[in-house]
Amino acid sequence: MDKHRNKNRSRKYGIVIHLSEDEKYILDEKAKCSNMKSRSAFIRHLIIYGYVYDIDYTELREYNSALAKIGNNLNQIAKRMNATGNVYEADVKEVKELMQKVWHTQKSMLSRQPSIKQ
Template identity: 30%
Template sequence: SRPKQMKFRVTENEKEIILNNSEKLGFKTFENYARKMLIDGYVINLKSTDDKDLKYLMSEVSRMGNNINQITKRVNTISQIYSCDIEEIKQSQQEIVHLLRYVVKNINKIKNC
């Protein structure tokens, strides 16, 4: 139910690049890819970022959450927190920030293509 048609011209090289990008991003038709690009301006394909990095980031966030829960239980039980606990949280947080910056940098590379 899309009655309006739009046309535009490209060089052979541009056509090849466009179709290659469409295929890499997993679009089944050029029409769907073109519509998405023209409406949203860009497509971010998270599959193109390294899955290992995203899985590692998720495990780090989960590990940090578990550590915080354990420390919270101890503080509530014995009213004491150790400096090594604080240091572990800080190190985990720094690792997560590092990974997030890496992922954002790769996403920005995709956006700027």
């Protein structure tokens, strides 16, 4: 009798996957690190308990773009302060407003992050 067709086997369905050399290496290393009995046990564990993350980086890109603009504004203020040797109240106010934008943007972005539930 073919060992893969054992009628007493509780798991009757096999699958075939095709991996690149790098993917196979990663699978082998992760399975080894898991201390599970076999790659099959490791893969079954991933199927049952693992997560697939579909991450949309749109908000992060927008956040980084906003931070870059704020950074440019801060640099312009710093150059003006260095050139004149003076700190202007309007510049200080603008820096405070920019920092509020940073905190508001960050808080808004973090509040929209999904929580992982089991």
